[in-house]
Amino acid sequence: MESAEKEEISVEDEAVDKSIFKDCSKIAFYRRQKQLLSKKSTYQALLDSVTIGKDSARFQIINEPAKVPLLAEVCGIEGNIFRLKINEEIPLKPRYEVPDVLTSKLTTVRLTSCPGDTGSLVLASGKGDLKCHIMANPFKVDLVSEEEVVMSINSLGQLYFEQLxxxxxxxxxxxxxxxxxxxxxxxxxxxxxxxxxxxxxxxxxKVNGPASIGLDFSLHGFEHLYGIPQHAESHQLKNTSDGDAYRLYNLDVYGYKIHDKMGIYGSVPYLLAHKLGRTLGIFWLNASETLVEIKTEPAVKYTLTQMGPVAAKQKVGSRTDVHWMSESGIIDVFLLTGPTPSDVFKQYSYLTGTQAMPPLFSLGYHQCRWNYEDEQDVKAVDAGFDEHNIPYDVMWLDIEHTEGKRYFTWDKKRFPNPKRMQDLLRSKKRKLVVISDPHIKIDPNYSVYAKAKEQGFFVKNHEGGDFEGVCWPGIY
Structure with missing residues (x-):
C-alpha cells in the first residue's frame, strides 16, 4: 500500500513587512566578503615570527596581495578551552573589543611547542591530549583532541580582515x-x-571605512548544530546554502515570520555542535552585526568492489562548515572542546559567568499584552483571573501607561492613582511591571532627557552629536 505523502504546513504571517528589514543582499559587508573571497585571497602564517610566552603564543599572518601583517594569538584556558585572537598588528586606531562580557581574568594554561611537520607549529595544552596544529601556507588551524581532528579553522580559506x-x-x-x-x-x-x-x-x-571580519570553522563528523539565538526557527540549526544566513542583530520585531533566519529581539554568538561521543562549542565574542552561514557536507570515501575496478561510495561521516562574518571589531573566538554537553556548558559559564537566580515571583505566570488602556482595564483583568480561579503573579503595562510616551512617567488621565492600583495588586501578592525601553523622547522639559543630554549619556552619531532615531516616543 502506498503511504500518503506528508504535507508540510506553511504559515505566512502577514503581521510583518520584511521589506523594511535587511536581508543578506542588502548588507554591504556581506556583499564585500562574498565578492572579494571569490578571488581566493590566501593568508599565510609566518612561523619564524612565533613567540611563546607564559599566557599565549603569538605569530604574524599576512595576506599575500596586501602584505599587511595581522597578529594572531593563541591562548590555552583552564578547563579545555582554546582562544584565538586575530587583530591588526599596527591599526590606525584601536579596534573595538568587547570589554564587559567575560568574567574576571581567565586562568591561562601555558602552551608548549611539540614536534610537527615542516611548515607547521604544534601547540599542546595541559597534559598534551589537546593540541592546536597550525599550518603555515595556507594558514589553517586544526584542533586535535586525543589524536582526533575535531575542528579545522580557515580550511576553506575564508579568513577575511579589513584593515582600518x-x-x-x-x-x-x-x-x-x-x-x-x-x-x-x-x-x-x-x-x-x-x-x-x-x-x-x-x-x-562609516568614519573608519570598511572594517569587517570573517572566519570559517569545519566541524568534523558533526551534523547537529544549535544556538546563536534569537530566531523564529527550529531548535536545530538549518543549512543556509539555499537562502539567507542567520542574522545576529537585535531588532524590535513585533511581528515576524516563522521558519526565518532574520534577527529578532536578542542575539548570543554562541554555537553548539553535537555528535555521538562529543560536544563542541564556538563562542564568537563580537558585538557588531554578525551573519552565520551553515553548510553540512557528507564525507565519503571510495572503495573498490569485488566485481572489478568500479568505485563504490561508502559514507563514513559528515562535516559541517560554519562561516562567521561580522561588520567590525576583531576576531576573538573561544573553542569549547567539551567533550560532554555538561562540560561545554561549564566552559561557557566559566567564560561569561553563571545565570543570576531569578526572583521567586518571576517564575509564575505573567499577564502581558499591548495594551491595557487605564486603571479600570487593569482592575477588570485582575478581577477576571480571580473570578475564574486562574493564578497569576505579575501584570505588565506597555508604553501607553506613560505621559506622551515619556518613560518613568504616568498618564494622569488614564492612571490617576498608580499607587492605589499597585497596592491592590500587592494585597493579592501580585506585582506590576512597567516597560522602560532605551529610547528617550526629545523634550527639553522632560527631566530624564534633560539630565541625560546635560551629562552626555546618549549614543553619539559620526559627527559627535546625539544620535536621533525613529521609535515610539517620536512617532506619535
Whole structure:
C-alpha cells in the first residue's frame, strides 16, 4: 500500500513587512566578503615570527596581495578551552573589543611547542591530549583532541580582515597608491558600502571605512548544530546554502515570520555542535552585526568492489562548515572542546559567568499584552483571573501607561492613582511591571532627557552629536 505523502504546513504571517528589514543582499559587508573571497585571497602564517610566552603564543599572518601583517594569538584556558585572537598588528586606531562580557581574568594554561611537520607549529595544552596544529601556507588551524581532528579553522580559506583606513579625502597621493587594493570609485563604493551605506532613508556613515571580519570553522563528523539565538526557527540549526544566513542583530520585531533566519529581539554568538561521543562549542565574542552561514557536507570515501575496478561510495561521516562574518571589531573566538554537553556548558559559564537566580515571583505566570488602556482595564483583568480561579503573579503595562510616551512617567488621565492600583495588586501578592525601553523622547522639559543630554549619556552619531532615531516616543 502506498503511504500518503506528508504535507508540510506553511504559515505566512502577514503581521510583518520584511521589506523594511535587511536581508543578506542588502548588507554591504556581506556583499564585500562574498565578492572579494571569490578571488581566493590566501593568508599565510609566518612561523619564524612565533613567540611563546607564559599566557599565549603569538605569530604574524599576512595576506599575500596586501602584505599587511595581522597578529594572531593563541591562548590555552583552564578547563579545555582554546582562544584565538586575530587583530591588526599596527591599526590606525584601536579596534573595538568587547570589554564587559567575560568574567574576571581567565586562568591561562601555558602552551608548549611539540614536534610537527615542516611548515607547521604544534601547540599542546595541559597534559598534551589537546593540541592546536597550525599550518603555515595556507594558514589553517586544526584542533586535535586525543589524536582526533575535531575542528579545522580557515580550511576553506575564508579568513577575511579589513584593515582600518584613512578616509579618501585625507589621503596623500602615496597613500592612495598603497590603498589601491580596494576600489573606492563612486560606483564601487555604492555597491560595496565602503564609507557609507544606505538603506531606505537611512545613511550609515562609516568614519573608519570598511572594517569587517570573517572566519570559517569545519566541524568534523558533526551534523547537529544549535544556538546563536534569537530566531523564529527550529531548535536545530538549518543549512543556509539555499537562502539567507542567520542574522545576529537585535531588532524590535513585533511581528515576524516563522521558519526565518532574520534577527529578532536578542542575539548570543554562541554555537553548539553535537555528535555521538562529543560536544563542541564556538563562542564568537563580537558585538557588531554578525551573519552565520551553515553548510553540512557528507564525507565519503571510495572503495573498490569485488566485481572489478568500479568505485563504490561508502559514507563514513559528515562535516559541517560554519562561516562567521561580522561588520567590525576583531576576531576573538573561544573553542569549547567539551567533550560532554555538561562540560561545554561549564566552559561557557566559566567564560561569561553563571545565570543570576531569578526572583521567586518571576517564575509564575505573567499577564502581558499591548495594551491595557487605564486603571479600570487593569482592575477588570485582575478581577477576571480571580473570578475564574486562574493564578497569576505579575501584570505588565506597555508604553501607553506613560505621559506622551515619556518613560518613568504616568498618564494622569488614564492612571490617576498608580499607587492605589499597585497596592491592590500587592494585597493579592501580585506585582506590576512597567516597560522602560532605551529610547528617550526629545523634550527639553522632560527631566530624564534633560539630565541625560546635560551629562552626555546618549549614543553619539559620526559627527559627535546625539544620535536621533525613529521609535515610539517620536512617532506619535
Amino acid at each position: 583606513q584613512i578616509p579618501p579625502k585625507q589621503r596623500t597621493t602615496k597613500k592612495n597608491e598603497e590603498d589601491a587594493s580596494i576600489d573606492t570609485t563612486q560606483e564601487n563604493q555604492e555597491e560595496l558600502g565602503l564609507w557609507e551605506e544606505k538603506f531606505e532613508n537611512f545613511v550609515d556613515v
